[in-house]
Amino acid sequence: MSLLVTGGAGFIGSNFVLDWIATTGEAVVNLDALTYAGNLRNLASLQGDARHVFVQGDICDRALIDRLLAEHRPRAIVHFAAESHVDRSIHGPGAFVRTNVEGTFALLEAARAHWSGLGGAEKDAFRFHHVSTDEVYGSLAPEAPAFTETHAYEPNSPYSASKAASDHLVRAWHHTYGLPVVTTNCSNNYGPYHFPEKLIPLMIVNALAGKPLPVYGDGRQIRDWLYVTDHCSAIRAVLERGRLGETYNIGGWNEQANIDIVRLVCALLDELQPDPAGPYQRLITYVTDRPGHDRRYAIDARKIERELGWRPAETFETGIRKTVEWYLAHTDWVREVQSGSYRDWVAQNYAARTPGSA
Numbered sequence: 001m002s003l004l005v006t007g008g009a010g011f012i013g014s015n016f017v018l019d020w021i022a023t024t025g026e027a028v029v030n031l032d033a034l035t036y037a038g039n040l041r042n043l044a045s046l047q048g049d050a051r052h053v054f055v056q057g058d059i060c061d062r063a064l065i066d067r068l069l070a071e072h073r074p075r076a077i078v079h080f081a082a083e084s085h086v087d088r089s090i091h092g093p094g095a096f097v098r099t100n101v102e103g104t105f106a107l108l109e110a111a112r113a114h115w116s117g118l119g120g121a122e123k124d125a126f127r128f129h130h131v132s133t134d135e136v137y138g139s140l141a142p143e144a145p146a147f148t149e150t151h152a153y154e155p156n157s158p159y160s161a162s163k164a165a166s167d168h169l170v171r172a173w174h175h176t177y178g179l180p181v182v183t184t185n186c187s188n189n190y191g192p193y194h195f196p197e198k199l200i201p202l203m204i205v206n207a208l209a210g211k212p213l214p215v216y217g218d219g220r221q222i223r224d225w226l227y228v229t230d231h232c233s234a235i236r237a238v239l240e241r242g243r244l245g246e247t248y249n250i251g252g253w254n255e256q257a258n259i260d261i262v263r264l265v266c267a268l269l270d271e272l273q274p275d276p277a278g279p280y281q282r283l284i285t286y287v288t289d290r291p292g293h294d295r296r297y298a299i300d301a302r303k304i305e306r307e308l309g310w311r312p313a314e315t316f317e318t319g320i321r322k323t324v325e326w327y328l329a330h331t332d333w334v335r336e337v338q339s340g341s342y343r344d345w346v347a348q349n350y351a352a353r354t355p356g357s358a
């Protein structure tokens, strides 16, 4: 038995592959295009392990997906591959429509053709698990209740719009063709192997390099943070016991304002690797806000708790400490991902943001 995982060299996908093989022992065929966000180094501990088959390729390549499904006959597809960074989607939305919408379409069509040809128990057991985000629900007012699975879709960024489109395709392939799908909409993840273009790892690596810590706008935007291995355990639960055609929101009941996260990261670094030049908070710099910046996301995770008995294992205090410690222990990984293309991105995203005050 095996899974076909897409995007398994990215942040969450690589954590999932490592976690899956460690907890279940089941093989994974890992299809990833290795864009700037994909990194085989995340999977170095699986080198030589026959349970991990890596295939470099594009989810838009229908012939390739057909071949992989025919060759490996996976019992499920777990679909992580995506363009995932909101700021990049503002600078270049085309790649988001291509991978997140057209890529999901190609994968659904390949899955449908494959599943239609299966019989008996193999057909009954097959699953297409679509990994999505809470950002499809749009932005919440300060006192509004957290997102439930029935909240209206109101995506605001090219990223969230492309993910919303992919969620709708997945839903339609279930209703129209009966494809056995499950969808999960998760809140912001953090943890090991997080690419340092996103808030938490960017703040850690910038602080350690003595660079400014760029806080967009007033820094009071709220995200609901979940440690990445808790997302992995939730996906395992939904894959095993989730009801077909259902969506499950995944979150850790952990709303935090950006500025509070940045201050906490600084405080942990002050404790674990003090800077002789002074507390890291001196580097906090308020900069021009992100256009269309969503103010607040919050997940109501009662459905997955009630139906599947899933709960996060980490608190924010334990998870953020582990994360900072991981980055301190993996300076080689950080150095390697900060390649030429990473530096080009940092220049593009931050050069035009003028420093201001909150």
Ligand code: NAD
Binding pocket: 006, 007, 008, 009, 010, 011, 012, 013, 031, 032, 033, 034, 035, 036, 037, 038, 039, 057, 058, 059, 060, 079, 080, 081, 082, 083, 084, 085, 099, 103, 131, 132, 133, 134, 163, 185, 186, 187, 188, 189, 190, 195
């Ligand atoms: P990531 O950007 O770190 O990784 C994406 C991976 O997909 C990379 O390895 C990349 O090489 C691969 N990829 C991109 N385009 C591809 C293509 N055309 N064909 C094949 N592979 C391709 O993203 P992530 O943060 O690990 O997110 C994974 C999934 O989880 C995404 O679908 C994202 O929308 C969703 N999600 C992310 C978060 C979060 O906080 N990061 C939260 C909720 C949901």
Ligand code: TYD
Binding pocket: 085, 086, 087, 188, 197, 198, 199, 200, 202, 214, 215, 216, 217, 219, 221, 222, 223, 258, 290
């Ligand atoms: P990010 O990690 O890009 O995730 P998302 O936009 O998908 O939630 O950003 C998290 C929050 O941090 C978001 O409100 C934007 C903010 N942010 C900054 O203030 N400064 C930064 O340099 C970055 C990358 C993000």
